[in-house]
Amino acid sequence: MTRKDLLDIESLSRREIEHLLDQAGPFKELFTRSVKKVPALKGKSVLTLFYEPSTRTLSSFEVAAKRLSADVTNFDVPHSSVVKGESVRDTIATLQAMRTDYIIVRNKMAGLPLVIARETKACVINAGDGAHAHPTQALLDGFTFREVFPKPEGKKILIVGDILHSRVARSTSTLMRKLGVEVAWLGPGSLVPKYGPEDIRRFTNFDEAMQWAPDSIYLLRVQMERQDAPYFPSLREYTKLYGVTRERFKRIADQGIYIMHPGPVNRGVELCDDVMNYSRCLIDQQVENGIAARMAVLYWLKPDENSPS
Amino acid sequence: MSNTLTEADIAQGVEKLTRSIHEANLDQNYVLVGLRSRGDEVAERILVALAAVGINVPMGVLDISLYRDDLAHLNSNPKLEGSDLPFAVDGANVILVDDVLFTGRTVRAAIDALMDYGRPAKIELAVLIDRGHRELPFSPNYVGIELETKRLDYVDVKLKETDGMDLVEVTENRD
Incomplete structure (x- = not known):
């Protein structure tokens, strides 16, 4: 069983949750090696789209993606065209054109990750949307x-x-x-x-x-x-x-x-x-485990071939 | 040529594998690294056979899932079980152990994975069954059983610990 997006906890079954928690264990074990990186997501691109300030979650995702060998791009929202008045819909079209494989999004609007997930082929991970969810x-x-x-x-x-x-x-x-x-x-x-x-x-x-x-x-x-x-x-x-x-x-x-x-x-x-x-x-343990848990999520999600291109 | 290997055939294969590993390494230390899954079980059996003649070698297991070259083509990624190498890989003579050698892609992944734990002095390869049809330039150092197969045949290996019985069946692909 696999999914394209991780938007909330509500929609996950207990089995899926336990699977992800089980998988985080072997990822954490990698952190004790001198080489902490594995090639699982080599050639994949991860885009972080944070409309709200965050240091911990953003860098935790970044470290997780890099330890899986993905290429990470931070969409710098405060300096981006959003400030220049681009609508969210147009931003999504831009992201889609970039053909990124994973989009990690944080926004003060609950539900924005879902909107992006519906309209892109990329796997979308909700990194916090309003008071809704932070899976x-x-x-x-x-x-x-x-x-x-x-x-x-x-x-x-x-x-x-x-x-x-x-x-x-x-x-x-x-x-x-x-x-x-x-x-x-x-x-x-x-x-x-x-x-x-x-x-x-x-x-x-x-x-x-x-x-x-x-x-x-x-x-x-x-x-x-x-x-x-x-x-x-x-x-x-x-x-x-x-x-x-x-x-x-x-x-x-x-x-x-x-x-x-x-x-x-x-x-x-x-x-x-x-x-x-x-x-x-x-x-402190929570911080370290955050990287392992996020690696488990990135490794688990799979793009859906049927979703809009 | 029978297309089934029985429990006795498998036991004989393990014995041959153990003997050739033992004879080639009389004057040096080495470690066994079994590849999940089933390679670890073969390594375990070699370990037991070696212990029976008074030889104790360290053994580890390697999970190569994160190093596979076909992850992007799979509908769901393989479940991680994790690796356990309870010794220093640096400078060690490592014998990788797997159940079946086919295209050689698993071996490629295993070597990459192992190198991320350190710099071994030497890496060798021991397989219970060599079924041929390599896609990468690998040749095993130790082989238990040579099995003649067609490229598209499916070789189903069952081992007691994992599958409850010892049996190898070759099924022809009729597509």
Whole structure:
């Protein structure tokens, strides 16, 4: 079973997810060799199209594609014709004419990757679209979670922060649930949606969430750049109520709970400095695993001969 | 010429392969590297046969999927199992082991893959079955069984660990 595009986690079966997580393992093993590159995608072209700023995801994809020997071109959006007023549709026509094999797209509009996927022969990977989905983040989270819990079924993950606006929370929750992991959300009432899957526990109080006894706590980044319409009064209050402060960290460490975060972290907001030196902090591991997971995705997708040329 | 190899034929092939590897390497160290899949099982059997006469050699397995030259033509890519080479490849005398030698494309991929782990002193090739029809200039150093086939014949190898039985069947392509 193979697909042309990876647009979200929702449409993947548990078997497909497990296949991708299984495949990320052998890719990660390559990183310990002195030659980290393999020729699997030799001669293939990968185009990254990031309409939103990103350093980590963009370079993670770039490293993944290069380790598979693909040629990578970054479509420099801030300097491109988009700024000069070219419509998305015309950009797609341009991309199509370039005959690129893979397009990796990030945009603040949910659904744009789907539009591009429908209209091009290239394999399209969604690298984050609005508050909709960020499937490769979810895959690397699932892979990291399985490294510490080889049998994830029945384990518990608590996702903390602005759930409402987070594509990471959405995709990672979906993936974890498909693996049989119990998911709970914690955050200010204004940022924890009441709609959505009923099996996800909702908490607005840190202590109550701790009593649920999670195996891992997943801290979302407070998106400073998106606080123009604030959903909570101040950063200080957020940290006081939902941050992993030194006092909370002590309890977390005592209980041996793993800490995850999609990065980049705001030290002193979502978490205190001590967390970064904690032996069960998986944040650096997530970064390394991101490359392996993205290599697995690139290796898995196959262009569809029947799609529009 | 029978178009089927039985369990006994396969055992004989492994024995011949083991003997020729042993005799050619009396005065030097070497490592066996089995190619996934089934090449690893052949290597395992050679290892057991060598151990029976008191010789222990290191063994590794190589997954060559990422080095295949036909990935772009496949509808879905082969599942990766990963490689495991529990020794330094640098300076080693490596004997690649596979079940069947046909076009030689797998050997090309295997040599490329191995070189990315280090710089071996020497690479040799051992195959349980040589069925001919090379498309690349390779010649095996050790052969268990020479099997006469037509270019388009399908050679189906079954080995116990992977397939539950030892059997090789040659089917003629009637297209």
